[in-house]
Amino acid sequence: MEKLQSSTIKIPVKMTFTDEGISFFIKSGKKLKKYKMANNSERYGASFESINAQTLQRMIHLGYIRDIEMSRPEFLSKRQDIMDLSKLISYGTFYRRFDELVFDLLIGSPFIKHWNRTHPGNLIYDQSPFSESHLVAYTKDNYKVVQQVKNNIMDPLVKSITSSDLDIREKNTKIFLCEKYLDKIRPLGWFIFIKFFEEEGFEQTLTKVRQLLVEFIDKSKITEYLALIVMELLLYGENKNIQKFVMERYQGRMDPKQVLYDDDVRAMLVNEMAQREENLYLNWHLSPRKNNLLSRSKLQLSIYNNVADFEFFKENVNDKKNLNLKRKSLLDFYKDNSQSSGMSDLGLYYLSYLSDECQKVGLYLESLVSQIANSDRTVMTLSLLI
Numbered sequence: 024m025e026k027l028q029s030s031t032i033k034i035p036v037k038m039t040f041t042d043e044g045i046s047f048f049i050k051s052g053k054k055l056k057k058y059k060m061a062n063n064s065e066r067y068g069a070s071f072e073s074i075n076a077q078t079l080q081r082m083i084h085l086g087y088i089r090d091i092e093m094s095r096p097e098f099l100s101k102r103q104d105i106m107d108l109s110k111l112i113s114y115g116t117f118y119r120r121f122d123e124l125v126f127d128l129l130i131g132s133p134f135i136k137h138w139n140r141t142h143p144g145n146l147i148y149d150q151s152p153f154s155e156s157h158l159v160a161y162t163k164d165n166y167k168v169v170q171q172v173k174n175n176i177m178d179p180l181v182k183s184i185t186s187s188d189l190d191i192r193e194k195n196t197k198i199f200l201c202e203k204y205l206d207k208i209r210p211l212g213w214f215i216f217i218k219f220f221e222e223e224g225f226e227q228t229l230t231k232v233r234q235l236l237v238e239f240i241d242k243s244k245i246t247e248y249l250a251l252i253v254m255e256l257l258l259y260g261e262n263k264n265i266q267k268f269v270m271e272r273y274q275g276r277m278d279p280k281q282v283l284y285d286d287d288v289r290a291m292l293v294n295e296m297a298q299r300e301e302n303l304y305l306n307w308h309l310s311p312r313k314n315n316l317l318s319r320s321k322l323q324l325s326i327y328n329n330v331a332d333f334e335f336f337k338e339n340v341n342d343k344k345n346l347n348l349k350r351k352s353l354l355d356f357y358k359d360n361s362q363s364s365g366m367s368d369l370g371l372y373y374l375s376y377l378s379d380e381c382q383k384v385g386l387y388l389e390s391l392v393s394q395i396a397n398s399d400r401t402v403m404t405l406s407l408l409i
Contacts, residue, residue: 032074032111034104036093039068041311044087060092061304061327062395062402076111083115084122084207086312094304096264096296098257105257105305106250112307113246113322118207120320120409121239123312125208128231129215134222151211158210165217172216176233177201200240242384242409245377249407252373253305253324256403260303260328265292267329268301303328325404327395381407 037058040048045067048055055067066089082088091112098105129135130148139146162169184197208216219225266279269292282288296302304327310320374390381388387408394401 030076032076032079032104032108033072034074034093034101034108035070035072036074036091036108037068037070038088039066039090039092040087041089043085044082044089047085047087060090061094061306061325061400063398066090074108076107079111080115080118083112083309084119086119088309090306090308092304092306094302096302097261097293098254098303098305099261102254106254109250109253109307109324110246112309113249114243116309116320116322116409117239117243117246118204119312121204121235122207122209122212123320124235125232126212128228128235129212132219132228133224134219134228135215138219147211147215149211153211153214155210158214162210162213162217168217168220169213172220172229173202173205175229176205176236180233180237197240200243201236204236204239238385242386245381245384245386245407248373248377248380249324249405252377252405255373256326257303257305260326260403264301264303264328265289265296268292268296301329320409322407322409323404325402327400327402329399329401 037060039058039060040055045055048069053069055069057065058068058070059065068090079088091108095101126149135147139148180201181198184194187194189197262283265282269277269279269282272295277288282292304325306325306327308321308323308325310322378388378390389406389408391404391406392401393404
């Protein structure tokens with residue numbers, strides 16, 4: 024569940040926008056700049072010192088955001104903000120994909136197909152020329168029908184959840200997510216629900232939406248795992264960057280391993296790295312909005328660092344992610360090992376677990392280590408197909 028410490032994420036980021044996002048901001052009078060990203064591409068966007076959680080998810084839902092990127096020499100001091108941001112982005116992506124698939128079900132339903140055949144001058148499809156304000160007002164005016172539709176979808180699920188062996192916290196989380204996902208259905212979707220509420224084939228469509236909702240509630244647990252692995256992989260990259268900086272800057276006058284355990288020395292090094300812009304980069308890349316069942320959405324996160332030995336890093340990652348560590352869940356493994364000192368590559372062990380957990384809920388996770396051409400910058404990329 025989106026349990027955040029604050030409704031505002033207080034960490035500077037750059038955002039680049041899709042064509043839809045660029046168009047929206049230009050029409051709103053917002054000045055956009057061209058930014059050079061960690062992968063050396065140049066995109067139009069804006070920078071923010073902090074992010075409002077609700078605004079961020081709204082922009083994700085509308086398909087305005089292409090990339091979210093931050094850079095700094097260390098991330099440990101911003102652990103909670105980064106994990107909160109990761110969850111916001113992941114949940115926002117799941118909410119958007121659920122809405123896309125629900126809308127696809129509605130457009131493919133027998134009652135909409137019949138309507139479009141018999142009303143060729145007033146077709147209902149994803150680009151229907153309805154004004155947003157009209158659709159929102161129509162939904163509010165038909166609040167009772169909206170509630171009835173929600174109840175028809177949710178009641179069997181709530182009954183199943185409350186009678187299960189889950190603890191009270193897990194039950195409340197699942198019920199909360201039921202409501203949250205349904206609230207993310209676009210206004211045109213609710214217009215269709217309301218207008219065709221009594222049409223033949225409506226109940227069968229509701230059943231399909233309910234099945235889809237069950238699937239996405241199961242998928243949602245991946246957001247928590249992903250937030251954990253992002254932070255651990257950042258810590259791994261942070262430590263490697265600091266060690267590389269010590270070796271190059273002090274050339275044997277400091278032990279690159281010991282500095283990781285001395286808070287004062289580490290702070291001094293981080294400050295020096297910040298002045299020299301020896302940064303680690305974290306980038307989230309969101310795929311464009313889609314409106315069909317066959318084309319899957321992708322959430323991609325990349326961590327860019329300056330690891331001294333690319334081939335060693337690549338082999339280390341591949342070795343860890345292919346380990347057969349299925350005796351515990353990812354979360355259990357994290358709880359058992361999060362206090363373990365000296366295990367700076369803990370995040371690499373998570374890859375095996377995360378891939379396994381994704382497969383269980385119909386997601387596909389791909390991890391890849393690469394290097395930017397003509398650069399010593401190494402990229403660790405996780406791609407989640409939804």
